[in-house]
Structures are given as structure tokens and as C-alpha cells.
Amino acid sequence: VVARFVMWRCARRLLPGPPPWGRAAAASAGVRAAGDGGWYEGLAGSAPVLWAEGGLLALHGLTGLPWWANIVCASAALRTGLTLPLAVHQAHLFAKLENLKPEMENLAKVLRYEVSVCGKQMGWSEKAARLHFKKNMRRIVSELYVRDNCHPFKATLLMWVQIPVWIFVSVALRNFSVGATCFPTIQDQLSTGGILWFTDLTMPDTTWILPISVGLLNLLIVEMFALRKIELSRFQKYATYFFRGMAVVMIPIAATVPSAIALYWLSSSFMGLSHNLLLRSPSFRRLCRIPRTKSDSDTPYRDLASTFYAKYFL
Ligand SMILES: *[C@@H]1O[C@H](CO)[C@@H](O)[C@H](O)[C@H]1NC(C)=O
Numbered sequence: 001v002v003a004r005f006v007m008w009r010c011a012r013r014l015l016p017g018p019p020p021w022g023r024a025a026a027a028s029a030g031v032r033a034a035g036d037g038g039w040y041e042g043l044a045g046s047a048p049v050l051w052a053e054g055g056l057l058a059l060h061g062l063t064g065l066p067w068w069a070n071i072v073c074a075s076a077a078l079r080t081g082l083t084l085p086l087a088v089h090q091a092h093l094f095a096k097l098e099n100l101k102p103e104m105e106n107l108a109k110v111l112r113y114e115v116s117v118c119g120k121q122m123g124w125s126e127k128a129a130r131l132h133f134k135k136n137m138r139r140i141v142s143e144l145y146v147r148d149n150c151h152p153f154k155a156t157l158l159m160w161v162q163i164p165v166w167i168f169v170s171v172a173l174r175n176f177s178v179g180a181t182c183f184p185t186i187q188d189q190l191s192t193g194g195i196l197w198f199t200d201l202t203m204p205d206t207t208w209i210l211p212i213s214v215g216l217l218n219l220l221i222v223e224m225f226a227l228r229k230i231e232l233s234r235f236q237k238y239a240t241y242f243f244r245g246m247a248v249v250m251i252p253i254a255a256t257v258p259s260a261i262a263l264y265w266l267s268s269s270f271m272g273l274s275h276n277l278l279l280r281s282p283s284f285r286r287l288c289r290i291p292r293t294k295s296d297s298d299t300p301y302r303d304l305a306s307t308f309y310a311k312y313f314l
Pocket residue numbers: 018026032041044045046049050053175180181182
């Protein structure tokens with residue numbers, strides 16, 4: 001309740017200007033990415049970051065856990081409460097799309113025949129015939145998407161939720177770590193709230209263990225996606241390269257941010273990986289009523305291990 005009240009005061013700007021400790025800490029940490037009024041300040045001062053800070057504090061007050069455990073719990077709660085349902089929705093979508101494929105191929109065959117008959121009667125050139133085919137095929141495909149309510153664009157919904165949440169929580173943790181927040185004691189709590197080799201959560205992890213683990217987990221997630229039995233489209237192939245690159249680029253970035261953020265990234269990726277594995281389980285899929293597809297396997301984990309082994313070690 002106290003945290004809520006302070007947050008409310010903050011939001012209402014009853015505290016005139018940024019709190020002095022915040023300004024001093026932010027300046028001394030040299031983290032003013034874009035100066036006053038820059039895009040970073042705009043993001044860092046936005047309401048969702050304030051909500052993220054309030055949420056983290058509320059969880060801390062509720063559970064009384066040390067900060068490292070609080071961060072792990074927060075990411076587990078967010079990923080399970082918010083992104084797992086979306087991932088289930090995405091799995092529904094992919095299953096529907098896969099099941100639509102044979103029907104689409106049949107319709108394409110029929111259409112190709114019709115176009116060739118029509119083209120002969122009308123005296124179309126080859127190019128004109130191809131154009132007619134493409135135009136009609138596009139129409140048929142979009143009608144099928146509407147009929148089965150599975151436009152592939154919806155597959156990106158997960159990303160549009162997951163990425164902003166990840167950014168807001170990261171910025172909230174950064175504010176906590178540098179003390180640029182309405183809750184002045186949090187920085188001290190964080191500096192003693194770590195465990196193992198990262199006892200001070202406000203400092204970067206100099207051992208690079210957290211950053212490299214984050215990178216490896218992210219790479220594993222990308223590779224698991226790339227190992228699907230269905231052939232990847234060209235777009236998906238480029239996306240795979242892009243996300244591989246991102247996973248590697250994230251390693252040095254994770255080594256320069258406070259360990260609180262690196263720990264959040266690590267637990268978030270870990271939850272992502274576990275959800276990915278969970279979504280392959282036949283009983284979980286049945287529970288969520290995800291339509292069965294040809295590529296469904298009764299032994300998904302053994303298959304995954306053997307394709308993984310075949311691709312990277314043979
Ligand atoms: C986070 O820190 C920035 C300074 O870098 C500050 O402008 C912003 O208001 C802070 N956000 C919150 C929600 O306290």
C-alpha cells in the first residue's frame with residue numbers, strides 16, 4: 001500500500017521535478033543515453049516503466065524474497081501469465097496453417113488447370129496467365145485465412161507483447177540499479193540482494209557468466225525454432241539469421257548492464273525455453289486443444305535431441 005501511494009504521488013508529480021537522488025545517481029552513472037528530453041528519457045519516464053517498478057516492488061513486498069529471487073519470480077510470473085497464453089494461441093495458429101497446406105495445394109492445382117484452359121480460349125500470353133494465376137491464388141489464400149481465422153500475421157502478436165514488456169521491466173530495473181527512481185532505498189537493497197557470484201545486483205557481471213548464459217539460451221531457442229520439421233520459408237530463414245545475430249550481440253550488452261537486468265534476461269529466456277519445450281508435449285497440446293498436425297510427434301523430445309545431434313555433431 002505504501003509503495004502504491006508513493007507511486008501515485010510520483011505519477012501525479014506531487015514531488016516537484018525528478019528526485020535529487022535520482023538526478024545525481026543517473027548523472028554519476030553516466031547513463032544519460034540521450035540527454036534531457038531524449039528518447040531514452042522519454043521511455044524511462046513513461047507510465048509503463050513506472051508500473052513495472054510498482055509491480056516489482058509490490059511483488060517484493062508480498063513475498064519478502066531477496067531481490068535476486070524476486071526478479072526471477074517476476075519474470076516467471078510475467079512469462080507464464082502473459083506470454084504463455086499468447087504462445088499457446090500462436091501454436092494453434094501454426095497448427096491451423098499447417099493443416100491448411102494440403103487444401104491450398106489442391107486448390108492451386110485446380111486453379112492452374114482452369115487458368116490454362118481459360119488462357120487458351122482467350123489467347124493469354126504465358127506472362128498474363130501467370131499473373132491471373134497469382135492474383136486468384138492470393139485471393140483464395142486470403143479467403144482460407146479468413147475462413148479458418150488464422151492469418152499468419154497474428155503469429156507476431158506474441159512478439160508485440162513480449163518485447164515491450166521486456167524493455168519496460170529492463171528499464172525499471174536499470175532505474176532501480178542507478179537509484180533514478182522515486183523509491184530511494186531500492187538501490188541499497190539491490191546492491192546487497194544478489195547471490196552466488198553476483199552479490200551486487202547494481203553492478204555488471206564481470207565474470208561474464210550471466211551474459212554468456214543469456215546468449216547461449218537465446219541461441220538455443222532460435223535453433224529449436226529452426227529445427228522444426230516443416231521447411232522454413234525464405235522470410236523465416238532471414239528471421240533466423242537475424243535472431244541468431246541478436247542473440248550474439250546481446251552478450252556484450254548483457255555484460256555492461258547491471259546484473260539485475262542480466263539476471264532478468266536470463267530468467268526470462270529460461271522461461272521462454274521451458275514454454276517452448278512445454279508446447280511440444282503431446283499432452284499439453286491436447287490440454288490446450290491445439291489441433292493435431294502431420295508434423296506432431298509422440299516423442300517430441302527424443303526427436304528434438306536426435307535432429308539436434310544430427311545437425312550439429314554429425
Ligand atoms: C527512470 O530514470 C530516468 C533517468 O534516467 C528518469 O527520467 C525516469 O523518470 C525514471 N523513471 C521512473 C519511472 O522513475
